[in-house]
Amino acid sequence: MLDERDLPWLAEPLKQLRDHARSHAIILHGGAGSGQWELAWRVAQAWLCENGPGPCGECPSCHLALAHSHPDMKVLMPETMQLALGWSEGSAGDDGDGDSGDGSKSKRKPSREIKIDAVRLAIDWAHTSSSRGRGKVLLFYPADAMNATSANALLKTLEEPAAGTKLLLCVDDPERLLPTVRSRCQRVRLAPPDLTTAEAWLTKQGVAGAAALLRASGGEPLAAKALVDEGLDAALWGQLPAQVAQGETRTLAAMPLPRAVRVLQQVCHDAMAQAAGGEPRFFEPGQVPRGAGMAGLAEWARELARVARHDEHPWNAPLRVEALVAQGQRVWNET
Ligand SMILES: [Zn+2]
Structure with a gap:
């Protein structure tokens, strides 16, 4: 997966979120085509890294995170997003779906929602103690894949999380979240990089006509690259x-x-x-x-x-x- 070494405009927001988050619950919004997911994933690793300031990529926590099997990290995303990102879960990531290996169910349409059962399990999980003593991280990608029932179930956890638990809610437009959710979170916006940086990055990826494709994509370089792909x-x-x-x-x-x-x-x-x-x-x-x-x-x-x-x-x-x-x-x- 790409990170701030590949996408240099993510380095500063990563540092900000790692070192200066004022709240245990953060809405990361905007930048869907500028590396929002890549940033969120690195922030989640950094919060649990045992060799801070991380993520170092070397410590046991980073290794567990990279294997998608960190006992103190949970990533909730809809099946459609798992497919799009090629995301698979390790042992820590059981979302309670209970449909693995069932041939008849695997033929159904992948869900576009983060299911209420998965949210409830994650809430219970968030209130148990941290395995490695550095707190827990619960990441929602995207958070607006929760329906109103799921989002409501989360309110109490947003208000009074277990000690050391951090929640990261990713969404393109925060208006798509319930006002009660928004009011309980600190908001951080990921802005697209400046035009020069974005054009230089695309050109380095071998993309010709970067300016036109950035125009097509609201200035977001990964979105522009996706058009080419x-x-x-x-x-x-x-x-x-x-x-x-x-x-x-x-x-x-x-x-x-x-x-x-x-x-x-x-x-x-x-x-x-x-x-x-x-x-x-x-x-x-x-x-x-x-x-x-x-x-x-x-x-x-x-x-x-x-x-x-x-x-x-x-x-x-x-x-x-x-x-x-x-x-x-x-x-x-x-x-
Ligand atoms: Zn580390």
Whole structure:
């Protein structure tokens, strides 16, 4: 896994969270495409490292953490995230799911939630004493994968944790957490690195056209790299608005549905900005065709938001993308 030696902009936030956390419960927000997970994982290790200031990577605690089997560390994430990150749990990580090795259950759709049973077990675990005497760490990634029941179950632990227990709640937007959860935590935001650092990092990864891809990704370098890994490049990115305006779906239909919807939302956003006399944000000014009407764009934006909120349906993803692109194309051609 990448860490602050690979992603140098994480070094300072790691130090801050390790040495200057004011609260036992922290919300780490923002920076989903800038290494939020990588930072959270290093902070959790640092809090338990026995050769501080860590994480040293050498002590028994660091070794146990790296093997995902530290008895004083628990990471709660939904199955979809475990799959995305290639995360597997060691002996300390039993989430109480009880479905390992069950062929019939393994065929069901992976859950997008951190389950209430896992949260309850983690709460019980957090109130037992630390095995290695350096407290305990409970990491939620992402914390908004807890439903309201799970989050409510956690409130008392956030308020009165067992001595030495630290909680780290990762989330892109803290507004997605209950106000009662937010009010009990210290908030720390991970900002994207400055443009020069981000561009230099991407160029070092062999990415051409870093500036355009950073524009596409809100300045977040790992998000920009992910676009390249999914087969996009700067030139293709710049063609997408024109493709949509022409009803051309070949690039978008090849993307996973959430990505395609996100791209269409970015095209729509920039077309609306231009229609209102502003500048596009995700594309270059010349790349977004003019002439789309605001009313049609607003309606298209509503439909895109509706689809974005719903679960992924991989079996009809290309059809869904075609319908969304067709709606966009009409917006450019009805005026
Ligand atoms: Zn260590």
